[in-house]
Amino acid sequence: MNGSILPGVLWCAAAAAGVAYTVLFLLARRPAAIRLGRVGLALCVVLAFRLILLGVGHPVATVWEAVVAGVALVGAVGFGLARRVWLVNVTAEEFREQVQMSCRGLFLPCAEAAPGHFLLTAKEGTWPLRLRRLSRRMQLVVGPCPGGRGKATLFVHWLSKQYPGPMPRVRIILKRSEP
Amino acid sequence: MTMQKVQTSTHVENTPEAVMAYIADVKNRPLYLPSLKAVSDVKGGPGAGATWKWTWVMFGAELQGAGRCLDYQPGKLYSFRTEGGITSTWTYRAAPEGKGTKLTIEVEYTVPERVLPRLRTDPHKAEVEHVLQNLKTILDK
Numbered sequence A: 001m002n003g004s005i006l007p008g009v010l011w012c013a014a015a016a017a018g019v020a021y022t023v024l025f026l027l028a029r030r031p032a033a034i035r036l037g038r039v040g041l042a043l044c045v046v047l048a049f050r051l052i053l054l055g056v057g058h059p060v061a062t063v064w065e066a067v068v069a070g071v072a073l074v075g076a077v078g079f080g081l082a083r084r085v086w087l088v089n090v091t092a093e094e095f096r097e098q099v100q101m102s103c104r105g106l107f108l109p110c111a112e113a114a115p116g117h118f119l120l121t122a123k124e125g126t127w128p129l130r131l132r133r134l135s136r137r138m139q140l141v142v143g144p145c146p147g148g149r150g151k152a153t154l155f156v157h158w159l160s161k162q163y164p165g166p167m168p169r170v171r172i173i174l175k176r177s178e179p
Numbered sequence B: 001m002t003m004q005k006v007q008t009s010t011h012v013e014n015t016p017e018a019v020m021a022y023i024a025d026v027k028n029r030p031l032y033l034p035s036l037k038a039v040s041d042v043k044g045g046p047g048a049g050a051t052w053k054w055t056w057v058m059f060g061a062e063l064q065g066a067g068r069c070l071d072y073q074p075g076k077l078y079s080f081r082t083e084g085g086i087t088s089t090w091t092y093r094a095a096p097e098g099k100g101t102k103l104t105i106e107v108e109y110t111v112p113e114r115v116l117p118r119l120r121t122d123p124h125k126a127e128v129e130h131v132l133q134n135l136k137t138i139l140d141k
Helices: A006-027 A036-055 A063-081 A092-106 A151-162 B016-024 B026-032 B123-139
Strands: A033-035 A085-088 A110-114 A117-122 A125-135 A138-142 A171-173 B002-012 B036-043 B051-058 B061-073 B077-083 B088-097 B100-111
Touching: A006 A033, A006 A036, A006 A063, A033 A036, A036 A063, A036 A085, A092 A110, A092 A125, A092 A138, A092 A151, A092 B026, A117 A151, A151 B026, A151 B036, A151 B123, B002 B123, B016 B026, B016 B061, B016 B077, B016 B088, B016 B100, B016 B123, B026 B036, B026 B123, B100 B123
Parallel strands: A171 B061
Antiparallel strands: A033 A085, A085 A138, A110 A117, A117 A125, A125 A138, B002 B100, B036 B051, B051 B061, B061 B077, B077 B088, B088 B100
């Protein structure tokens, strides 16, 4: 046995968290999304922890660990580059209806040039929004990535609220205190 | 409980009628209120007495409560109150200003006294300023 078990524990914990996150998403009954950018960020955190372990005297001891670290690094970069990609658990029709409803509410012209190819046009510019069906209740969405505080940014904020991550949320129902 | 008040204004390049009609439509609210996830079960028109349920996201938790419209004067005023454990009254006022509208939001809310000294910055103030900025983004012609 070479080195400590800490790096192994780190990789196992990261893998378990990834599996749990995916299972929660697949089983989620409420609208939820996996945003690849956030997965990339999580991988960066894991890699940062591994670097800390490296710094305190836990070297990469096996070829397998080097491969795992390499895959994690490539994943972090790849998911970071694909940060506009979301997986959402909704039917294409429901998603389309929601997009059109919110664009109407924002006075944000939204044209569907071809099925699943939307163009959002605001004063600040035009942004594409792609919708690709993976299964009946699973869509791949490539969202717009606007900067600033324009209507397209409001659209992305709204989308984030409608499709949060799959982690269960505490729900507090406030009862009316007045008679 | 201590009553707190936040008030802020901006200029919107649109008519007072259009501004207040947009604000009075409850279904538009999640589009410009940063922490409001959804409204549902809307009953009644935009006038006084209309009710709805809301879902507010805070620190990863979802708070659900009810709202009630207190007053609606097209082109001039819209006011509603959130009911339940968190009580707040939101009043939107519109007045002609140049070719547009001066839009003012006033929020009154209660905070438990023991919490007050811990609030370094007023979270409602930031939220209200954000709402105003978002409304300007949406409604400016």
